[in-house]
Amino acid sequence: MPNQYTKPLEREKVFRDPVHDYIHIRDRVVLDLIDTQEFQRLRRIKQLGTASYTFHGAEHSRFTHSLGVYEITRRIINNFVRNYPTQTPGDGLWDDRERLTALCAALLHDIGHGPFSHTFESIFDTDHEAITQAIITSSDTQVNQVLRRVSADFPAKVASVIRKDYPNQQVVQLISSQIDADRMDYLLRDAYYAGVSYGKFDLTRIIRVIRPYEDRIVFDFVGMHAVEDYIVSRYQMYMQVYFHPVSRGMEEVLRNLLQRAKHCFYNRGEDFRSASAALQPFFANDWTLKDYLRLDDYVMQSFFNQWQEDADPILSDLSWRFLNRKPFKSLLTTAGESLELRLALQKEIDHYGYDPEYYFGENASLDLPYDYFRPYQSNARTQIDLITKKNQVVELSQVSPLVNSLTGRERGDHRLYFPREVLHAIEALPESELNPNQQLILKAHKEETNDVTHHIQQRLF
Amino acid sequence: MPNQYTKPLEREKVFRDPVHDYIHIRDRVVLDLIDTQEFQRLRRIKQLGTASYTFHGAEHSRFTHSLGVYEITRRIINNFVRNYPTQTPGDGLWDDRERLTALCAALLHDIGHGPFSHTFESIFDTDHEAITQAIITSSDTQVNQVLRRVSADFPAKVASVIRKDYPNQQVVQLISSQIDADRMDYLLRDAYYAGVSYGKFDLTRIIRVIRPYEDRIVFDFVGMHAVEDYIVSRYQMYMQVYFHPVSRGMEEVLRNLLQRAKHCFYNRGEDFRSASAALQPFFANDWTLKDYLRLDDYVMQSFFNQWQEDADPILSDLSWRFLNRKPFKSLLTTAGESLELRLALQKEIDHYGYDPEYYFGENASLDLPYDYFRPYQSNARTQIDLITKKNQVVELSQVSPLVNSLTGRERGDHRLYFPREVLHAIEALPESELNPNQQLILKAHKEETNDVTHHIQQRLF
Amino acid sequence: MPNQYTKPLEREKVFRDPVHDYIHIRDRVVLDLIDTQEFQRLRRIKQLGTASYTFHGAEHSRFTHSLGVYEITRRIINNFVRNYPTQTPGDGLWDDRERLTALCAALLHDIGHGPFSHTFESIFDTDHEAITQAIITSSDTQVNQVLRRVSADFPAKVASVIRKDYPNQQVVQLISSQIDADRMDYLLRDAYYAGVSYGKFDLTRIIRVIRPYEDRIVFDFVGMHAVEDYIVSRYQMYMQVYFHPVSRGMEEVLRNLLQRAKHCFYNRGEDFRSASAALQPFFANDWTLKDYLRLDDYVMQSFFNQWQEDADPILSDLSWRFLNRKPFKSLLTTAGESLELRLALQKEIDHYGYDPEYYFGENASLDLPYDYFRPYQSNARTQIDLITKKNQVVELSQVSPLVNSLTGRERGDHRLYFPREVLHAIEALPESELNPNQQLILKAHKEETNDVTHHIQQRLF
C-alpha cells in the first residue's frame, strides 16, 4: 500500500481511556475514520443495552469499546512486529503489510450496530454484521470514502476481514475468534464500568504470549494460566452481568413495546406514522442504509418519551415501564417444562387485564463459554491452541481442568417474563382460592427462590 | 418522625457501584425515591454534558452521581452516629433525627437538572436549583408523594436543606459547602469515568476526620493533608477536565444551535413548531414543570438528529456539527483584550460566509478553587475549618501552603470561539495578503501555541 | 467477660493497610497484643519465604498478614452483629460474646511461625501450630500476660479456637476452614505484593454473603459466584505463585544448607558451635520456647552471611547460593518414574564433584483446591455450603462447574532438584559421548520444555 495517505502521522495522537490508559493513534486513516459520522454515531449507542438498568455504572457506548478493540489490536501487532516479523512468504509469521487492514477492521467491527441491537434485530429483522459490511463498502458513507483513500480495494479487504473470509486468517482471528481483541476489550471495559471484578484478567500477559503461527493465532504454552483466566472471566461475566434476569426483564418490556409500535403503525392513522417517521421504514420493512444510520438510542428513547402520552394504552404503558425502569418479573423454566407454565402465565396475564400478546416474554439466554474445534459441526469454533518452545501444539481444554469444565456445554437459563403486578395479585390471594394456574405460578416462583435442586436440574449458571 | 414508613428495610438493598463499590440502602423512602420517574429521568442526562467529546469514557449520568452523593452522606452520618452522637440539644453534636432529611436531600440535590444544564439555562433562562425545589415540593410529582409519606412537612424540610436555610446547618453543609458529599462524589466519579488520575483523593480518610461541631461541619486537624489533597484534586479537575477548551468548543456549538432553533421557532411556520413540540414551551418562555421533566439528553439529541435535515442551513449545519463532534476552534484572550479580537473574528467569520450571530462564541470559564469566609462579601463561602483535639479551630489556608496558593483567586481562562474552517482559510493565505484582522487572529493563534508569556499574563490555569 | 479491660477504646485506632485500606482497632487487648514482642517478631518473618526470589515485590511479613486476618474477621463479625444476632441460645445465630475470642484468635493464628517455616520444620521437627498454642498459653510470654488480663481462662479459649476444638465452631470456621479470614487475606495480600492479578476476588461481596447457621458458617446462595471466584483464585495462586519451580529451587538450596549446618554442628569443633549459638538448641533437638522466639529471618540470614566464609566448602557454597539467589534447577517427574531419574541425577551430581547428599532435592508440591466433606476420610474437610432464602443448603461443587472441576483431586507437581551447573556440563557434551544417565537427564529436560503430553500425563497444574 505505498500511498501518501498511509504514512504515519507526524505526531502520534492519543485519547485518554480508563481501560487502556491511552489509545494511541499513528495513522491518519484511523483518525479520519473516527471523525466520520458513522463512527461518531456509536457515541449514541450504549454498549450494553439494558444492562445499565441493573449495573447503573455501565452506561458506556460502543464508541469507547470500538476504540478499545483498535488499541488492543495495535498492541498485539506491535508485539508481532518486534518478535515475529515474517522473513519469507508463507512462513507463518506476521506480515506487517496487513497492519492497516487489521487496525481498520478492529476499529470498524461494530459500526453496523444499531440501538438495542439484540431486540431491534429480532423485531425488524435487521442484521448488524451485514450492515457493518455495507457501511464499509457502500460508496455513500464517509467511512467508505476514508477507506478508499488508502486504495480502491481497501474497503473490500476490510469488509472481508469482518466477513472472516480474508485470505490471511491471522488478521481475521485477531478480531474474531474465541480470544480476540473484541472480546478482550469488552470484558475489561464492561467490568470496569459495571464495577464488578469478574471481568478482569491479565491483558498485558496475554499480549505477551499471543503469536502468529502458520495460518492462525496461537498462545505460548507458558501463558496458559492467563488464557485460562480469560475464559473463566468471560464465563463469569456472562453468568453475572450479561445474563442478569433483571436486564432481560427490561429487554422483554422493550421487545413488546417495539412490537406494539409496529402494530400501531399498521392499525393507526397517519398522525402516528408521521410522529414516528424515523421508524416508519422499519415498521414497513423497507429501509435503506441511510434510514438505519439515522437511528440511535437517543432517537429511540425519544419516541418512548413521546409514546408515554400516546392514546394507545398498551404503547403508552410499555413506554412508561421502559423509561422508568419497571422490568418484567421472571420465572425460571426449562425447555421441557415451559409449555405448561407459559399457558398458565398467559391465562393469568389475561385474567388481570393485560394483553398476553404484549405482556409476556420468553427468553432463553445461553452461552457456550468455550469449545474446541469440532470438524463435523456447522459453525465450528476456532479452538484456542497453545504452543511449546519447540512448536508442539495442544488445545487449551486438554491442559486446563478449569476450561475443560466449561467446554462444549451451553450455560445460561430459560425464563418466562410477565408484569410483576400479576404475581403480586396472585400472592395476595388466600391460598384456598388459588386456581391451578395460580398454584403452578406460585410454585415456580417459590422453587426459584428456595429450591436448589430446581436450580441444578435447570443448569442455572 | 415516628412513622410506619420510616422503619428500616427488613433486608438492606445494595447497588453495585464502580466508585463506592456498593451503594447501601436501608430505608424504604430512599428506595421509593429512586423508583420515581423524576429520579429515573436522571439516567438520561449526562453528568458532564459535552465533556465526553474530549474524554470519551466520561459518559456517565446524573443518576449514578446522585446515588454516589447519597452514599457518601450515608457513610459520613454513620460515622457521626458512632463517634459524635448528640447528648443534649445544642451541644453541636449529631442529632440522628436529621438522618433521613439529610439522605433525601443528598439523593435529590440534582434532580432539577435538565439536559446540558449550563447551556440550556443560559438560553432559556431556567434555573435547576429552583426546579429541584419545585420537584420536591410540588404535589404533582412522584418525588413529593414519596416524601410526604414520611410526614406532611418532610418535603419542605428537604427543600429547605437544598435552599440552605434549614435550621440545622450541619445538614446543609454535608450537601453543600466547599467540601461536601456532592463535590467529593463528582470528583471521584468524573475522574474514574474520564480515566484521569487527578480527581483522586482519600475519601475514606476524609470520612474519618469530618465531624459535627457547633453549628457546622469541621475536620480533625490530623486530617489536614487529606483535605488539602482534595482541594488540589478539585483544582486540577477544573483545569484539566471541566474547563477543557475542546469540550467548551462543543458547548459553543450547542449554544448557537439552541439559539438558532429559538430563532426558527419565531420565524418559521407551524411545521417547525409542531416538529419541535417538546421544546416549544421553552422557546416561548412559557413552560410548566411537566414540560421541563419531559426533556432529557435523548429528546434534545433526537431533535438535533432531525434538524440535521432541516431546511434552515444554519440549524442543519450546527446540528450536524454537534452530532458529529465538530467543535468550534478557540483563541485565548483576556477581559481587557477581547474586544479587538472579537471584532476581528466576527468580521472574518462573516467574510467567509458564516453568520457571526451563530458562528461565534465567547466563553470565560473561571473557578475559585477555595476561599475563606469573607464577611463583607455577598455570596461569601463557608470556609473549611480544622479543629485540634482541644477544640481549637483554624482555617485551612492558614496552615496549608498548597491551599493558600489557590485561595481567593479565580482560575480559568477566557476564550473566543469560531468555526475551525475560518482559521484554516486564513492560514492558507499568503502572508502578504493578510488584512489586519487576519493578522491579529493569526498572531493570537500563534501566541497561544508558542508564547508562554502570553499564557502567564493571561493566567492560563 | 465483664471486665474493665474489655471496654472499647475511647477512640478507635487505625493502621493504614494497602489491602484493606485501614485496619480498625477498637479493643485495648488487641492493641496490647500487637505491642508484644512475640507479635512484633512477625515483622522479621517473611510471609512467603523464598517466593520473593521469583516475585521480587513479595517481601511482606507475617505481621501485615496477621493484621489483615484480624481485620477481615472484624468485618465479618460486624456484619453478623448487624444481621444475625442471636436471640435465644442455640438458635445458630451469632453470639457476640465470642467477639473478642474470635478477634484474638485471628490476630494470633500465625504467631508460632518461625523463619522459613516449611523448610525449618522439616529439618528440625518443629511444629508452628503447637508453638502458636504454646505462645498463647505459656505464662512466660507477653501474649499470654495480655490475654490473661481479659480473664484467667481466656488464653485457653483462644488456644482452643486455634486447635479447632472450641465449642462454638462458628468461631473456629471464621479462622480456619476452606474459606476463612486467613486464606482470604493471604490470597489478596500475596497477589497485591507479588503484583499478580490472579489472587483477586470480591472480598466485600463475600463478607456480605457469609453468615452463621446452626453450628457453622455458610454462604447465601446468591453469593455463589463470589465464592466460586475465590476458589478459582486460590487455585491459580497455588499454581502460579506458591508452587513456582524457581522458589522451590531456592527452598531446596535452603533445606540442604540447614542440613549441612546440622552436620557441621555434630562434626566440627566448639568454634562452629559458639558461632551459631542461636541455632544450637535446634541442631541438638533440645530447645525451649524462648530459643524459638529468638529466631527470625534476620538471624538466619545473618548466619548464612557468616557461613559464606566458613571453612566447610559445602556450607559456604550453599550459603552463597542462597544469599545470591542461585536456585537449584529442576526436572519434572512423577511418583512412578522418579526413582530411575533420581538415581541418574545423583550419579551425575557426584560425577561433577558435588556431594549428592547436599546437592539434590526432591519436592512434590500438591494442593487440593477444594473438597466436599468425606465422612469416612481422616482429616476430612469442612465443605462450603450455600444456603437459600428458605434455608435449603447445598454444597458448593454441586452447583458450580468450575469448582467441581477442581474438587477432590490434588494439583501440583513433583520435581527433582540439582545444581544448574550439572545440566550445563551435560549439555556441553557431544551427543555421542553421553552415558545412559546423561541421556535420561537430557531427555527429561527436553520433554519438560517441549513435550506437552508429558505435562498432561504428569498433571502439571
Added chain:
Amino acid sequence: MPNQYTKPLEREKVFRDPVHDYIHIRDRVVLDLIDTQEFQRLRRIKQLGTASYTFHGAEHSRFTHSLGVYEITRRIINNFVRNYPTQTPGDGLWDDRERLTALCAALLHDIGHGPFSHTFESIFDTDHEAITQAIITSSDTQVNQVLRRVSADFPAKVASVIRKDYPNQQVVQLISSQIDADRMDYLLRDAYYAGVSYGKFDLTRIIRVIRPYEDRIVFDFVGMHAVEDYIVSRYQMYMQVYFHPVSRGMEEVLRNLLQRAKHCFYNRGEDFRSASAALQPFFANDWTLKDYLRLDDYVMQSFFNQWQEDADPILSDLSWRFLNRKPFKSLLTTAGESLELRLALQKEIDHYGYDPEYYFGENASLDLPYDYFRPYQSNARTQIDLITKKNQVVELSQVSPLVNSLTGRERGDHRLYFPREVLHAIEALPESELNPNQQLILKAHKEETNDVTHHIQQRLF
C-alpha cells in the same frame, strides 16, 4: 560499543512488578548485573528504613526500587528513540549510543546503600554515593567485572553518570534531577507499599512529555499539570510518610543504639568485639569495601537481637526498644527555642534514671520540595523547564501556582526525642509539684496537640 556482549538478548526477559506491571530486560549486561552479589544484597536492605514501623506495609527493599528506576529509564529512552533520535551531533536530541550507560547507571544508582543508611552514615561517617562509585569502579566487585565486559572504560562512564560529571548531561538528568527516574519510582513504589494515595501521579503522561533538549531534559508545555502533580505528590509524601514523627522516633532509638555499641566497643573486652565482628571495622573507623558489603539489615538486626541479652543495660534496653517497636516520644520545637527545651528534657531524662547521652535525640527533617536554578548558590538545583511547540522555554514555578507555593522554602519540622516513660512520669505528677523543667515540657507537649498557632509559627508542614 560494538561488542559481542552488548547484543540484545535473543528473548526478552521480564520480571513481574506491582508498580510497573513488568520490568523488561533486553540486554545481557543488565541481567548479569542483577545476578551479582552486590546487587542481590539490595534484597536485604529495606528501601524505607524505619518507615515500616509506621506504615506496616512498606517493607519493600532497595532491590525492587532499583529495578523500577531501571524500568522507568528504559521507557523514557524508548520514547526518546521513537520521537527524538539525534540526526547530527550536538543537535540536542537523543543519542542512542548512551542507552546502555544510562540503563546501567539507573540500575546501579543505589548500590552503595547500606542498612539504615541515613542513621548509619551519621554514626560511622560512611557515604553511600562514594561507595556506589567504588562498587562500580573497584576491580574486586562482580559489578565491575560485568561492566568491564562491555568495554574497559564502561565502569568509569557509569560512575561518571552517578557522579553527575558525565559529558552528556541528558543521561545524568534522567537519573538525577528534580524529576528523574529515581524519584518517580520511589514515590510510586513507596505509596503503593505504604498503602497511601498521596504518591500517585501520572507516570505514563510524564513519560510522554519528557524530552531531550539541548544539554538537558525538559517537558512539553502541554504536560505541565502532570509535572505539577508530581511535585505536589512528592511534597505530600515527604510530609505524610517520609517525615512521620514516629518513624523518626525509631530512628532516634537506632542512632543511640549504634552510638552505644560503639561505646561498648571501646570500653568492653574482647568478647564484645568478637561477638560483633562484622561491625568492628566500622567501630574502629577502618573498613574496606568488602567489610561494607557484608552488612545488611539482617546482619544489623541480628546484632540487636543478640544485644538484647547483652550485659550492658543501655545497649540491651535500646536493642529491645528497636526490635519491639518502642519509638522515642517527641516534642516539636524550633531552631530558636530548642535550647531551653533541650536542657529541660535532658535534666528530666537524667532525673528519671536514663542516661541523656543515649536517651535523647534531636531531629530536624527538612525538605525543599522544589526550587528553580539559583546561579549564585552552591549546590544549585537543575530547575524543571517546560517547552512549547516552538521551543520557547519556561521554568515550572512561573506557570504553576501550586508549585510556586512550594518553591524555595524548606518544609518539615524540628523535634526533640526522649523516652515516652519520662513524659508519662511527669504527667502523673500533681500540677503543684511540677518543677520549671517539667512545666516547660508539659507546655510544649500540650501546645503540640492543641495549639495551632504553635504549628503555624513553626511551619509544621
